[in-house]
Amino acid sequence: MQIEDFLLMRHEILLTLGILIILMADLFRPHGRESSFSGLAIGLMAVITLAGLLPVPQGSLFGGMYVSTPLFTLVKNVLTMGTLIVFLQAHSWMTGPLTLRRRSEFYILLMSTLLGMYFMISSGNFLMLYIGLELASIPVAAAAAYDKFRMDSAESGMKYILSSAVSSAILLYGISLIYGATGSLYFERVAAFYTGTPVQMLAFVLFFSGLAFKISLVPFHLWTADVYQGAPTGVTSYLSVVSKGASTFVLLVLLYTVFSKIALLWQPMLFVVAVVTMVVGNLFALRQQHMRRFIAFSSISQAGYILVGLAAGNQLGMSSVVYYILVYVCSNLGVFGVISAIEHATGKLRMDDYNGLYHTNPRLALLMTLSLFSLAGIPPVAGFFGKFFLFAAAAQQGMxxxxxxxxxxxxxxxxxxxxxxxxxxxxxxxxxVPFFRTCCVTRTGLVLCALGLVVLGFAAVVYQQMFDMSFGL
Amino acid sequence: MMETIQSFMTAMMNSVSEIFASADLTRPTWSKWIFMALAGVILLGSVLTVTSRRILRAATFLFFTLLATAGLYLLLEYEFLAAVQLTVYAGGILVVIVFSILLTSHISYRFDPPPVWRVLGGLVAAGSGLLLTICVLVLTVFPKGVAAPAPDMQQVGNALLGQDVHGYVLPFEVISILLLACMIGAIVVARKSREPEASQPDKTE
Amino acid sequence: MNVLSLFVLVPVLTIVAMVLVRNAAQVRVTAAVGSVLQFILSVGLVLFYLAERRAGNMDEMILVHDTVWYAPLNIHYTVGVDGVSVAMILLTAIVVMAGVFASWKLEPLTREFFVSLILLATGVFGFFISIDLFTMFLFYELAVIPMYLLIGIWGSGPKEYSAMKLTLMLMGGSALLLVGILAIYFSSGNGLGQSMNILELSKMHIPLEAQRWIFPLTFLGFGVLGALFPFHTWSPDGHASAPTAVSMLHAGVLMKLGGYGCFRVAIFLMPEGAHELAWIFLILTGVSVVYGAFGAIVQKDLKYINAYSSVSHCGLVLFALLMLNQTAMNGAILQMISHGLMTALFFALIGMIYGRTHTRNIYEMGGLMKVIPFLSVCYVIAGLASLGLPGLSGFVAEMTIFFGAFQHADTFHRVLTIAACCSIVITAVYILRVVGTLLYGSVRNPHFAEFKDASWFERSSTLILITAIAGIGLFPLWLSSMIGDSLAPVVSRLISLL
Amino acid sequence: MDVPVHFFLMLSAAMFFIGVFGFIIRRNMITLLMAVELMLNAVNINFVVFNRFLYPDYFEGFFFALFAIAIAAAETSVAIAIIINVYRKIRSIEADDVAEMKH
Incomplete structure (x- = not known):
């Protein structure tokens, strides 16, 4: 391996080092002294984010197992920033007594999940894709069951691991048929042989269903609400933002490259799934009182909007989806930041508990409003632009x-x-909810979200960059 | 409409008869006998695994199924894979499952039979899926590869640590991290620890 | 830095200042300063515009400034004004100023109220100056969303219901609009390069098949805000629940966004579609006009009366626009301005009267002329303007509209026009009825006698509006020629295409 | 090998869908897990068969099956850990007992 290769894989290598550092720090910490590891993890994530901004050539390693392009790097950066914000917001929870004596594990679990997403994004082979996917989901299940003094946390973890296992089994069956139909597992070769014979169609449908579980598209969404409700808030926000974003992006890349020849099959399919997902997510969200369930269904419907852009299959669609993922990270993390701050301060999680929040905690209420407006697509926050571009992409195809x-x-x-x-x-x-001050680390996370929401829309350069890196069918 | 169905049926019939012709069942050989025995064990084992109402029996049937699968790999001359299947699946996973069964269920415990609507739903869903898959598989003509000798351990080892095309060093490394993460995850979840004094407000509602 | 951008920048800076200042009194002063500044700016803009025209600058839009924003979709930040938008900007500035004064003593959450109010104004100004479809749409939604909080927090009656209904219906309209805008963009250009710029789009030809469905979409989208008949139901509820300044701004300005949008986007960009499908919407607007007027007759609540009257008057605006000739369209724009001013005056007065009597039922009041003569006289003036008394703005506008409408000689247009004319009579009936019961007669409630007449900020608010109404009524020519000049090229293109 | 490839594929398909069937009808968490194991096993057969019969030049299917087994083991271990944790809480591993969730 050359030094450039290390540079190409810097996200993965740095993150692996980070995991090891935390592991070592936990092992060699003085006996009887508790440390929160929060600062360490946040610092590491910040370093990785900064390192990710370095300009680096694109290329592939390990005979095409690992592929990196500027767009991949960009998405990895978005995910890293999302994780950073999650860590910032989880800080006050992680320094509390409930997590005593097993703090480092939380960070190790989430960071190895992130590592899985990196590999998933950069994979050039279905084997790598699958390993990345599993690395991105199994530790999450453990993290969801992390809050083990609560029943619903354990239940959430169980639901997640079972549904994730079944979905990956379906996905694997799809992959096995793809292998049988094309004779290879390398994306390039598969793409070359993918012409749409019946077995390839079946393989694609199975594969898509497997991924749809991870993105919680209807009808594969049944686990979402329970898992979101039960898992600790930090894990839920991670699941709904980072994990979902990564899987969506992978689906996007695969659809546009490997399965580009059967676009005539997946475009109508995505059409239907998008509509059903939006409608079901919205209708269920209408009647939720529990904030985390509420966000669960809202994020299902958000996935539906993303599919609108995906279904378009053009350059605009790709860049819009990437842009929307970024915007979605900021908006949803804003919502979750407020939810977890309030939960940490008072333990309240129902919508009624938010009555009159503005009078006691105006800033939190404002951030929540901005984030919700962004999710709804109201100007001037970034979500408006994101939705506009998604819909524009579909309109360009005449849909x-x-x-x-x-x-x-x-x-x-x-x-x-x-x-x-x-x-x-x-x-x-x-x-x-009485007035309270969040600690400064958590507040940094909230401010980052707010900044993102306001700036992303007006700074057209972000979208322009994504557009330049994207491609259509 | 009728014509489409008819032509579909003819195509199905043709493919099925072709497959059976290639199987040439009139001339039984050892491998055919072994395959049929293994297939029988696998099918029976699978069905019993999911329908048995005693959980320990279900695990036992699963064990036989896994064994028969290992036999299938042997039949295909993938000895290494068969060994892995035996040690990891039958020896590892199944042992863990049996342990957890013994930890959590009483030995004489019997499940309530599932409600009829669920069984019907399951039958319809799985049955239609199976039917569709089999139709697609039957209609597909797979390319005839040349039967090459099975890999020897040298090749396997080289490929496992190869860095080029068809080299697997990267997945090998990543999977080690995966195993580490899963270990930590399993420990953090299953390790016994005392619940802290309720200095935090109660979060369950 | 483009001059027109100041119209967005000033309110934004005002908001920032309001967030930073210390107490409610300072917030009020800041808002007032900001809105007066905005008013001065808009007067300056009118003078500048007239001077440019006199100097022979015959560009369709002046002060055009173009900055690329999102290149992949050809989204630019493009501003520019013609006579119509200048007039609308002036109207907005006046109403916002009057609105700030009218809600001088508003409590609680004074700061938040003024911030939302000015935010709304930002959206409106932005809408009128932009000539790029995307920015236009952005400002449109920006103007609508503060309404939710404004009505929901400071409103009265079933405020939450009204606020939600209003927001959802208007946003529903904007959803149609979004589709329409995308469709316009992607069907423009004929492969030569698509555009969001209204000026460029008007020179391109959108295929007729596309126009056939895009026109109704955009017209409906904007029409919801202009209280087009089956989609007007948000308007009475919304107005009735909204606090004074919000009713003023909403009826006075926000509903004009609908009319202006119908003109600027739907009709201007898709003349053939408009020509083909005008009849459907003519019927709908005709119904609006008559239905609104009748609705106003049967109401007892002052705000409802005015809300229905607004439906009727705004219906007249759309009605006139769909006549697709110079005179009627000129009248439509004049009607927008006139109605904006007088309905703002109405709502301001209603708010002030309600603040004293704590009832809006006209039968519980009476003889107000004796106790609060200033406000009552103002009310009479507003009423007279509303029923189209010569010398006040309403007369000019409605006369022009009906002149224009009568230029169509076929039966269909005649019948509709006559039906719409009837609305004038009905208007007269309900206005006079209200004035009679409310202001004259004996004082029914003894403690009404203790009322104080208008305070200084109430006076300034009403006087601003009355001056403007009378100004337009007495000297309509500069305004109508300013509008007419800008309409002429539009209409001539309309006619040449057909 | 004189058994046609289709026989193997149909066998694995049957196994897979029996697993699906079990996943649908059962509510005991460990049984659910066993159903998933059946499905994964079926997939592995597919990979191996394709590799052996159709594309014997490289060992892609072989390695995929190898890695899949390893991952299945990891997955099972975490799942069992969670199940035991659940059992500690409510002394039951029936999914219905756990799902007291309100909708």
Whole structure:
């Protein structure tokens, strides 16, 4: 291996080192002294984010097992930043007594998950894809069951591992048929032989279903609400943002490269799945009272919007999806930041508890409003731009019906997002969440989200960059 | 519509008869007999695994299924894989499963039979999936590869640490991290620890 | 730095200043300073515009400034104004200023109220100055969303319901609009390069098949905000629940966004589609006009009366636009301005009266002329303007509209026009009825006698509006010629295409 | 080898869908896990068969099966850990007892 190769894989190598550092730090920490590892993990993630910004050539290693392009690097950076923000927001929880004596494990689990996502994104072979996918999901299950003094956390972990196991079995069956139909597992060769024979179609459908589990598309979404509700808030936000973003991006890349020849099959399929996902997610979100369940269904419907861009299959679609993932990271982490701050301070998690929040904690309420508006696609926050581009991509392909259905769905979603806004600003409450100050680390995380929400929309250069790196069918 | 179905049926019939012709069942050989025996064990074992109402029996049937699968690998001359299957699957996974069964269930415990609608739903879902898959498989003509000799351990070892095309050093490394992470995850979840005093507000509702 | 961008920048800076200052009194002063500044700016813009025209600058839009924003979709930040938008900007500045004064004593959460109010104004100004579809859409939504909080927090009655209904219906309209904008963009250009710029788009030809479905989409999208008949139901509820300044701004300015959008986007960009499908919407707007007027007759609540009257008047705007000739369109724009001013005045007065009587039921009041003469006189003036008394702005606008409408000689247009004319009579009926019961007669409630007449900020608010109404009524020519000049090229293109 | 490739494939397909069937009808967590093991096993047969019969030049299927077994082991261990943790809480491993979730 040359030194450039190390540079090409810097995300993965640095993250592996980071995991080892934390492991070692835990092993050699003085006996009887507790340390939170929070600062260490945050610092490591910050270093990786910065290192990711270095300009580096593209290329492939290990005979095509590992591929890196500027777009991949960019998405990895987005995911790293998302993880960084999750760590920042989890800081106050991680320094609390509930996590005593097993703090380093939390970071190791999430970081190895992130490593799995890196490999998943950079894979050039179905084997690497699968290993990355598993590395990205098995530790999450353990992390979901991390809060083991609560019943629903354990249940959440169990639901996640079982559904993830079954989905990866289906995915594997798909991969095995792909291998049988094309004779290879390397993306390039598979793409060359993928012409759409019946067995290839079947293989694709199975493969897609497996990935759809991870992105929680309807009808593979049944685990989502329970898992989101039960897992610790930090893990839930990680699941709904980083994990989902990575899987979506992988699906995007595969659809546009490996399966590009059967676009005529997957475009109508995505059409249907997108519509069903949006509608079901929205309708269920309407009646949720528990904030984490609420966000679970909201994020299902968000995945539906992303599919609208995916279905387009053009350059605009690809860049819009990537852009939307970035925006989604900021918006959803903003929401989760507020939720976890309030949960940590008061233990309250129901929508009624948010009544009158603005009067006691105006800043949190404002950040929540901004994030929700971004999810709903209201200007001037970034979500507006993200949605516009997604829909523009579909419109470019002439899928106006899809766009109309999607925009009508945004109206439904606006309704329930406004319910939260209403709770915070309008409803009165005899026992409101008392005023509290978040610790400065958590606040940094919140400020980062707010900044992202405001800046991303207006700074067209971000989108321009993504557009330049993207490609169509 | 009728014509499409008809032509589909003819194509199916043709493919099926072709497959059976290539199997040439009139001239039984050892490998055919062994395959049939193994297939029988696998099918029976699988069905019993999911339908048995005693969990320990289900595990036993699963064990036989896994053994028969290892036999299948042997039949295909993949001795190494058969060995891995035996040690990791039958020896590792299954032992863990049996341990956990013994930890969590009483030996005489019997499941309640699943409700009828669920069985029907399962039958319909799995049955239609199976039917579809088999139709697609039957209709597919797979390219005839040249039967090359099975890999010897030297080749396997070289490929496992190879860095070029068809080299597997990267997945090998990544999977080691995966195993590490899973170990840590399993430990952090299963390790017994005392619940701290409720200085935190109660988070369950 | 482009001059027009100041119209967005000033309110944004005002908001920043309001967030930073210390107490409610300072917030009020900041808001007032900001809105007055904005007013001065817009007067300056009008003068500059007239001077440019007199100097012979015959560009379709002046002060055009173009910055590329999102290159992949050809989204530019493009601003520019013609006579129509200048007039609308002036209207907005006046109403915002009056609105700030009218809500001078508002509590609680004074700071938040003014921030949302100015945010709304930012959206409106941005909408009127932009000539890029994307930025236009952005500002449109920016103007709508603060309404939710404004009504929901500071409103009265079933405020949460009204606020939600209003927001969802308007956002539903904007959803159609989004599809329409994308469709316009992607069907423009004929492979030569697509555009979001309205000026460029008007020179391109959008295929007729596309126009056939994009026109109704965009017209409906904007029409929801302009209270087009089956989609007007948000308007009475919204107005009735909204606090004073919000009603003013909403009826006075926000509903004009709908009319302006219909003109600028739907009709201007898709003339053939408009010509073909105008009849459907003519019927709908005709219904709006008559239905609104009748609705106003049966109401007892002052705000509802005005809300229905707004439906009727805004219906008239769309009605006139769809006549697709110079005179009627000129009248439509004039009507927008006139209605904006007078309905703002109405709502301001209603707010002030309600603040004293704590009821809006007209039958519980009476004889107000004796106790609060200033406000009552203002109310009479507003009423007269509304029913189109010569010398006030309403007359000019409605006369022009009906002149224009009568230029169509076929039966269909005639019948509709006559039906719409009837609305004037109905308007007269309900205005006079309200004025009669409300202001004259004996004082029904004894403690009404203790009312104080308008305070200084209430006076300034109403006087600003009355001056503007009278100004337009007495000297309509500069305004109508300014609008007419800008309409002429539009209409001539409309006619040449057909 | 004189057994046609289709026979192997149909065998594995049957095994896979029996696993699916079991996953649908069972509610005991460990049985669910065993159903998943069946499915994974079926997949491995597929890989091996394809490798042996159709594409014997490289050992892609062989290695995939190898790695899949390793991953299945890891997955099972975490799943068992979680199941034991659940059992400690409620003394039951029936999924229905766990799912007291409200919708």
């Amino acid at each position: 106006y019906v899809l766009v109309i259905l999607a925009t009508l769905n945004t109206i439904i979603s606006l309704y329930y997002y406004l319910l939260v806004v209403k709770a915070m600003f309008i409803n009165s409450n005899n026992t409101p």
